[in-house]
Amino acid sequence: MYLYLNCFNEVKNITKELVNIPSIVKTSGEMVCAKKIHEIYSNLPYFKENPEHLLFQQTENDEIERYNVLAMVRGTKGNSKKTVILMGHLDTVGVDDFGILKEFAFDPDKLPALFRELNLGEEINIDIDSGEYMFGRGVLDMKAGIAGQMYLIKYFSERPEELDGNIIAIAECDEEDNSHGIISALKILKQWKEEYGLEYIAAINADYSTAYHAKDENRYVFFGTIGKLLPSFYVTGKETHVGQAFGGFDPNLLVAELTRIIELNPDLCDKALGEVTIPPVSLKQADFKESYTVQTALAAYSYYNFFTHSMSPKEVMIKMKEKGIEAFDNIIKYINESYKRFCELCGHTYTELPWQTRVYTWEEFYNELVEIHGDNFKKYINDYAVELNKRDPAMDLREFSVKVIEEAWKWAKDKDPAIIIYYSSIFSARIEITGATEKEKQLLDSVKKSIDFVQQYSDKPIVTKMFYPYISDSSFMAISDDIKALKTLENNMPAWGSKYVHPIKEILEINVPVVNIGTFGKDGHKMTERVHMKYTFENVPNITLNVIKKLLD
Known part of the structure; x- marks a missing residue:
């Protein structure tokens, strides 16, 4: 039997209450928002009678104080141990994009009129005038999704006799950065699994979705999730004075070539089940010069967003090494051709420049240094990474990774130009x-x-x-990759063990199929972020309600 509940107003009110709380990632607002969610749950009679089913969990191994909220309703219809997990993140991105309207970023009541005065374009004006959308930072991504799940926890807490099984709702922090929230929550899920004998059968995320193009009128529900890796390139050069430009090797030139042949390259898309990923995009490209000089850079680096549907970290690393070799070959050819033409112009004798293609994965480079220096290097680089994280635990994972490689490069005997390829961000697994x-x-x-x-x-x-x-915490609910193939991830992450470890064992304790039944709207991560109220406040909770009932019945 299917149900359709009139939940619009209640979900709308919860959404507005949550959006009013600034909970920008890596700020104290994450804790404030978690406290509000916990407070709302605490006032429900079910959790007054069963306080052990409601947890306010501080994240572990985190650089700031913040919390998750986990709420469990145990059904009384039968004795089934089957359990459905609901999940959603309470943090948001920043509000600098709001400019002069920054102080109103979390005020859904005032933003429509303010946007109308600014006349931000026909589409936005139409959406404002329609009254069908709620505006505000975090409303789409994804507090309206949490609100719908909170409504369902309240509904079933008042009617546990409708459940032959259990539901757990997780409101987690830090999704927008390093996923400390969901990684910490995995430990509670394991604890509850053992304590109550739970059998996890599915996870339902409520993250946001939007139209694929201007004339797309569909609403979307997504099975599984995209994966994401951050292949990174550390490039060393040979410094020279600008007046002797051909006497050195500029790492910036090689990094530029890497970006040219990797970014937006359709050959690097990943296709599975009839769907295709967006090609890689550059997220950082820089050298290490701290001030102006007329000397070329000693080293540079870059990293690229790489989405996956079927590729493992091993397969991505193979492709990235191929691109590294291709880029190095191209630049050596280009430099020699340029130098030859320059010599012809000047009447100089041309001799081929000495550069050779050298491309390592971090695993290969690390092993080479171990062969040369033995356990002395292994102990030194491990101690260096541990101490670096201890000294500055808030250091960005990408910065941390490149610092470890910089330190390792000091041990290299051959200082000729080279590329070292590695992974420098948390692993978002494809499902x-x-x-x-x-x-x-x-x-x-x-x-x-x-x-x-x-x-x-x-x-x-x-x-x-x-x-x-999109990247989401759904990636921590299951593992589709072969476990052995994930060894490539570990072996090519300079931060592995000292600052980051992918929680493979904890995920395998859960290991459930996932679906995203989430918010729908427009302009996620933009000033004009807005959620379609009818679909998000009414249709979405009802789809989720019926999925839960059907899974458990």
Whole structure:
């Protein structure tokens, strides 16, 4: 039996209450927002009677104080241990993009009129005048999603007899940065699994979605999730005075070539289940000069967002090494051709420049240094990384990684130009849902039938796709990659063990298929971020409600 609840106003009110709280990632606002969510849950009779089912959990191994909220409702309809996990993040990105309207960024009541005065464009004016959207930082990404799940926790806490099984809702912090929230929450999920004998069968995220193009009127539900890696390149050169430009090797030139052949390259898209990832995009490109000089840079680095649907870290590293070799070959050829033409212009004798292509993965470079220096290097670089993290635990993971490589380079005997390729960010695992397991089949079936039922209440088509297209905490609910293939990730992360470890064992304790039944709107991470209220406050909670009931029944 399917249900359709009139939840619009209640979800709207919770959403507004949460949006009013500035909870920008890496600020105290994350803790304030978590406290509000915990307070709302604490006032429910169910949690007054069962306080052990509500936790205010401080994150572990974190550089700031912040918290998750975990709420569990145990059904009384039967004795099933089956459990569905609901999840959503409470942190937001910053508000500098609001400019002069910064003080109103978290005020959904005032923003429409302020935006109307600014006349930000026809589409935004139409959406304001329609009254169908709520504006505000975090409303789309993704406090409205948390609000819908909070409504469902309240609903089932008042009616546990409707559940033959259990539901757990996680409101986690730090999704926008390093996922300390969900990684910490995994330990509670394991604890509750052991304490109550729970059988986790599915996870439902409520992260945001938007239209794919201007004329796309669909609403979307996504099975699985995209994966994300951050392949990074440390490039050493040979310094020279600008007056002797051909006497050195500029690492910036090689980094520029890496970006040219990697960025937006469709050959590096990953296709699976009929869907294709966005190609890689450069997120950083810089050298290490701290001030102006007429000497070329000693080293430079770059890193690239790389989405995956089916590729493992091992496969991505192979492709990146191929691109590293290609870029190095191209630059050596280009420099020699330029030097030859310059010699012809000046009447000088041309001799081929001495540069040779040298491309390492971090694993290869590390092993070479171990061969040369033995355990002395292993101990030194490990101690250096541990001490670096101890000295500055808030250091960005990408900066930390490159500092470890800089330190390791000091041990190299051959100082000729080289590329070292490594991973320098947390691993967001791809999750592929194919129907290969019974849990996947049940999730696919439950979602499809629930959408079919709710479709009659939506004026737009609700469509399913096979990969959530943005980075999300869903990646910590399962592992689709071969475990052995993940060894490449560990071996090519300079920060592994000292600052970051992907929680493989903890994830395998959960290991459930995931679906994203989340908010819908426009302009995520932009000043004009807004959520479509009817779909998000009413359709989404009802799809989720029926998926839960069908999975547990």
